Amino acid sequence: MRNFKMTISYDGSRYKGWQKQKETDLTIQGKLEAVLSKMTGEEILVVGCGRTDSGVHAENYIANFHTKSTWKNEAILYYLYEFLPEDIVVKSIELVDERFHARYNVKSKTYVYKINTNRFRNVFERKYSYHIPEPLDLIEMRKAAQVLVGTHDFQSFNMKPGKKSTVRTIHSINIAENGDHLEIEVNGDGLLWNMVRIIVGSLIEAGRGKLNPSEIEKVLQEKKRWEAGPIAQAKGLFLREVQY
Template sequence: MRNIKLTIQYDGSRYSGWQRLGHTDMTIQSKIENVLSKMTSEKIEIIGSGRTDVGVHALGQVANFKTNSKMTTSEMIEYLYKYLPQDIVVTNIEEVEERFHSRYNASSKKYIYKIYNDIYLNPFLRKYTTHISEKLDIDAMKKASLFIIGEHDFTSFRSSKSKKKSNIRTIYSIDIIEKGNLIEIIVHGNGFLYNMVRIIVGTLLEVGLGNMEPENVNYILLSKDRKLAGPIAPAKGLYLLEVEY
């Protein structure tokens, strides 16, 4: 039995998230599994490094599956490119050791959140960035982000739907980069709770808009009270950038 690792990019705009659902096949997992099953003439189930929500994109999602197929990895990637929808592209395939597990073996992840900060939205970026018309105070956002870096209890920054037993996570870095009207927030951590990145971004945006002082972020962390943090930022600005092993 071979173990095959996939690196995947996708536009999540029209999908109900990554995870396979019983009532629809409009998920990333379902689309890939359907094509793999036809390719191998086997019932294929893929394991993703994590579940992205409805509308969230990926530049470097990782998944793996087991197969008895004799196809080469080059043949597989060509088949997937031909038969997957154009908004899902497998960018790399490699055969890995049998024990490799895309979720359990992941040591860290990077997410990138994209904001278009101008009076008027850019119609060509409307599905891939969050539009903020008010000028953001980037320096204040950077100052606030420093309180989030490190190992903390992130209870204040998780959705109530989170089922994780522990809320302790480590954020290695938060980079806020300006590229003209485009602002990118890159969050690197050893793991993330449900909606954690989007709540971190929502909180930083509150600081950037002047609705919250940077120092408030430290109090929010210590309070373990979700109601004190910012709103959940829209899904369309979020991308899974990279999974590290």
């Protein structure tokens, strides 16, 4: 069996997230599997690097699939470009070791979260950024971010309580400002479900002066979900890169 690794960008606006579901065909995985299965005549299973929620976007999502077919890389790329919906694009494809697994082999992931602080919504970016029409204090946001960087038990930033360990490592959080546009880039490993959006929600609260670094510290220690900030909107979040 040949194993192909794909780099995919998608506009998640109209999808119910990455993962295939019985109730809807509006998932990225579902669309990819349908086109690849038609192309190869096999029942293709696409393995993604992780779930993305409904409305979340991806600049460079990584997935892999196995096939017996002998299609060449370029031919697969053309076929996908032609038959996928206009909001999903496979940008590259390469033959990889048969054991490569897009999810198990992930070392870390980089997400970016986009915020627009202009008084008015930007009509061209309204589906691709979170509109917060008030000034945010970047210094406070960066201080709060530094509390979260490192290895911690992120129980308070987890949406699915359970018995599994919630100890994770955030390698970096960078906040860049360009006029009224903010970009928060988070790199970490094994990020929990919705963790980035809860981190961003907490940083926004810090930027509003409603959470200070010692309170964030306390939130981490108390390990209760309801202590962290509210979850930031899905539409501002992009999976930027996956490191293997």
